[in-house]
Amino acid sequence: MSNTPLIAVVDDDEAVRDALLSLLQVEGLRAIGYPSAGGFLIDFATKTFSCLITDVRMPRMGGLDLQCCLISMGSSIPVIFVTSAEDEATLAQATAAGAAGFFNKPLATAEFLQCLRGVLGLEDG
Amino acid sequence: MLAPACEEVSAADPCGHEIQRHDGACWAFDISEARDLIEAASSGDRPQGWSKALLARLRVVEANANAVHLFGSYAGRERMLGQSILEFWPIEGWHVLPGLIVGAVTGQPRSRARKLRVKSLVLKDPVLTAWMSDDPALAQTLFLAIFAEPVDERSFWALRASQERYNNLIHHLPFAFLEVDSRAQADIFEDLRRKGLKDVGAYLDTNPADIQRSCQIVRITDVNKSAVELFGARHVSELVGPVDPLFAASPESARRVMINHFEGSRSYSEVMKLRTLDGRLLDVSMSVIYPTRPEQLDITLIMLEDITERLRTEAQLRQLQSDYTRAARISMLGELASSIAHEVNQPLSAIRTYAETSLRWLSREEPNLQKVTQLTARISDNALHAGEIVHRIRGMTTRQVPRSASLDLNEVVDEALHFVRHEIETRSIDLSVRLGRELPPIWGDRVQLQQVVVNLLLNAVQAIHSGSESSGSIELTTDLDERGAVTLNIRDDGPGVAEGDLDRVFQSFFTTKDEGMGIGLAICQSIIAAHGGAIGASNWPGGGARFWFSLPAHR
Numbered sequence: 001m002s003n004t005p006l007i008a009v010v011d012d013d014e015a016v017r018d019a020l021l022s023l024l025q026v027e028g029l030r031a032i033g034y035p036s037a038g039g040f041l042i043d044f045a046t047k048t049f050s051c052l053i054t055d056v057r058m059p060r061m062g063g064l065d066l067q068c069c070l071i072s073m074g075s076s077i078p079v080i081f082v083t084s085a086e087d088e089a090t091l092a093q094a095t096a097a098g099a100a101g102f103f104n105k106p107l108a109t110a111e112f113l114q115c116l117r118g119v120l121g122l123e124d125g
Numbered sequence: 126m127l128a129p130a131c132e133e134v135s136a137a138d139p140c141g142h143e144i145q146r147h148d149g150a151c152w153a154f155d156i157s158e159a160r161d162l163i164e165a166a167s168s169g170d171r172p173q174g175w176s177k178a179l180l181a182r183l184r185v186v187e188a189n190a191n192a193v194h195l196f197g198s199y200a201g202r203e204r205m206l207g208q209s210i211l212e213f214w215p216i217e218g219w220h221v222l223p224g225l226i227v228g229a230v231t232g233q234p235r236s237r238a239r240k241l242r243v244k245s246l247v248l249k250d251p252v253l254t255a256w257m258s259d260d261p262a263l264a265q266t267l268f269l270a271i272f273a274e275p276v277d278e279r280s281f282w283a284l285r286a287s288q289e290r291y292n293n294l295i296h297h298l299p300f301a302f303l304e305v306d307s308r309a310q311a312d313i314f315e316d317l318r319r320k321g322l323k324d325v326g327a328y329l330d331t332n333p334a335d336i337q338r339s340c341q342i343v344r345i346t347d348v349n350k351s352a353v354e355l356f357g358a359r360h361v362s363e364l365v366g367p368v369d370p371l372f373a374a375s376p377e378s379a380r381r382v383m384i385n386h387f388e389g390s391r392s393y394s395e396v397m398k399l400r401t402l403d404g405r406l407l408d409v410s411m412s413v414i415y416p417t418r419p420e421q422l423d424i425t426l427i428m429l430e431d432i433t434e435r436l437r438t439e440a441q442l443r444q445l446q447s448d449y450t451r452a453a454r455i456s457m458l459g460e461l462a463s464s465i466a467h468e469v470n471q472p473l474s475a476i477r478t479y480a481e482t483s484l485r486w487l488s489r490e491e492p493n494l495q496k497v498t499q500l501t502a503r504i505s506d507n508a509l510h511a512g513e514i515v516h517r518i519r520g521m522t523t524r525q526v527p528r529s530a531s532l533d534l535n536e537v538v539d540e541a542l543h544f545v546r547h548e549i550e551t552r553s554i555d556l557s558v559r560l561g562r563e564l565p566p567i568w569g570d571r572v573q574l575q576q577v578v579v580n581l582l583l584n585a586v587q588a589i590h591s592g593s594e595s596s597g598s599i600e601l602t603t604d605l606d607e608r609g610a611v612t613l614n615i616r617d618d619g620p621g622v623a624e625g626d627l628d629r630v631f632q633s634f635f636t637t638k639d640e641g642m643g644i645g646l647a648i649c650q651s652i653i654a655a656h657g658g659a660i661g662a663s664n665w666p667g668g669g670a671r672f673w674f675s676l677p678a679h680r
Contacts, residue, residue, distance in 0.1 A: 012550070013471045015507050019478035022500060026485040057467070059550035084470040105474035109481040 005050035005120045007031040010040045010066065011082070012058045016105065020053065020082070027113060037061035041069070049077055051100070051119050056083040056090055064090065067097050078119045082107060139260050140187050149272035150192040154210065156230060157265045158182040166223070167231040176223035181209045183226075186266065221253060229255035230267060301352035301429040305368055307386065307416070309342040314387050325387040329380055336380050340369035355431055357403035371427070374400040382413050391415060396432065408433045446651070447527055453648040454521050454576050460583060464547040468514050472507040479504045517543060520572055527570040531679055534567055534574075534603050534611050535560040541578035548586055555598035564603060567611050568679035569656045577649045581615045581672045584645065588619030588670060605678075610658070612675040621664040630662050649674070
């Protein structure tokens with residue numbers, strides 16, 4: 001199991017986070033959910049994550065700030081943004097900082113999973 | 126001491142001459158119709174009802190000014206002439222008259238007066254006197270007089286005369302006045318009271334026919350010009366009579382007027398519906414002024430004011446205010462549009478992902494029904510949650526008449542926070558909420574008070590946003606102030622309000638923001654004022670603004 005990739009899901013909305021975790025579970029993927037960027041960063045020091053799925057707008061530290069923070073820490077963890085109705089500027093900023101994916105809510109499940117598998121280097125299906 | 130005589134009396138009128146000689150209230154009656162009854166009674170033939178029959182046959186042929194003042198002030202002398210004594214003599218005095226009259230008519234010498242001390246509610250120690258004149262021309266004329274002690278420095282008669290002047294005044298007032306004779310009702314009440322009745326409301330509930338009967342026996346005796354116009358009548362006489370047309374459109378009002386009469390109120394007022402004689406339905410403000418014993422006035426006065434137009438204007442004004450408040454609410458929600466969209470999108474998004482996940486569990490070779498059941502339950506929960514959000518927004522936007530109810534301010538705050546929480550969180554503003562425990566309820570419209578709280582919070586968010594790059598903090602507290610009012614305080618650490626603007630922040634169209642219309646705080650003030658509360662703004666010494674309002678506790 002140890003070489004099965006571990007995914008982090010950061011979203012302050014409990015239902016959205018729980019739904020994402022259940023989707024990853026049915027796809028046979030290991031994931032841990034965090035209600036805030038801070039909670040994730042604490043675990044980030046001790047765990048190895050293969051991918052970060054995060055919301056953009058969250059209290060205290062948002063997704064873009066979290067991405068910047070990870071980059072400044074020298075991490076190259078792929079970041080997939082899942083967000084509701086964000087503007088072009090946010091998309092541009094995330095992409096410029098090297099986002100691996102950018103999805104609006106409600107999530108287009110198939111495209112999202114395809115992107116995630118690509119990031120994780122897994123075969124499709 | 127004496128009221129002036131109404132007119133000069135010619136010496137050729139012996140009857141007029143006789144009654145004008147007396148200080149008291151004096152009448153002359155034609156007894157020709159009653160003579161046989163009087164003589165029969167004199168010889169001991171007194172069948173049942175003889176006394177009332179006797180009184181009914183006496184016709185007034187003359188009355189002096191004081192007699193008119195005493196009993197005829199509603200109708201005047203002309204109304205009294207030709208009438209039976211029963212028409213104006215109080216019922217309580219009926220039993221003393223027949224014996225006195227028989228004695229005077231059949232006694233010898235004829236000119237000797239028969240006197241009787243009677244108890245009266247309107248006169249002090251009155252003496253009733255009956256006599257026949259020696260003048261052969263007056264053989265069919267009985268004289269009856271009431272003499273009474275002056276009750277205060279002004280005599281009773283002078284009081285009556287001043288009342289007449291007062292009646293003249295009333296006739297020319299621009300309000301509708303009805304003079305009502307409720308003595309018959311007062312007697313019934315007196316009787317009930319003597320029998321120990323305390324709760325007249327309960328009594329009338331079990332004897333509703335008594336209300337109808339009262340509306341018949343209580344009579345309108347005179348009305349002024351304004352009342353004639355108000356009722357759409359052509360002449361005073363159309364209104365003189367039983368009082369029941371007054372209450373045709375609101376029988377419950379008659380009941381309340383009676384209860385207040387019984388309980389000895391001096392006056393009673395209410396707004397009621399009035400059906401006019403020409404069929405219009407009006408809203409009128411009715412004030413009843415009861416005769417109060419032991420004072421002399423024995424007339425119930427009813428004043429009516431047509432407030433139909435005023436109520437209509439007020440209703441229109443209320444509608445306008447409510448529309449304006451709603452417009453401000455929608456404008457406020459507009460500022461929160463992206464937050465609200467986010468709020469609704471979250472549960473929808475979760476539902477979509479749960480559903481997709483369920484399908485994936487189902488499409489496995491061995492479907493995991495346990496998982497599907499679990500996810501379906503979460504779908505249901507989230508749909509419910511989304512529905513609640515929509516319901517809250519609809520509550521803020523639908524056009525509805527403000528509805529007052531007993532409210533818990535803390536609940537109002539909780540609901541208001543739903544609208545702004547996301548706005549506050551995504552701007553990384555620290556919100557601390559401290560709700561006072563066991564606050565008394567307040568009385569008001571839930572939606573409007575939510576609007577005030579949302580508005581003040583949004584104001585704080587925008588103040589912080591405009592201030593600096595650093596994230597700010599908002600502190601919301603509810604409490605009970607030292608005067609027992611329920612208060613809400615919202616404090617932010619933004620730049621505060623410029624000192625010169627503190628007095629103006631609640632004015633309409635005052636704004637320091639580019640996008641705002643400046644109606645938010647003005648609406649807050651009008652809502653709080655309409656709830657009988659107070660609202661204010663101040664700056665903290667350490668920076669930042671404090672907005673507060675207080676509402677009276679509703680117990």
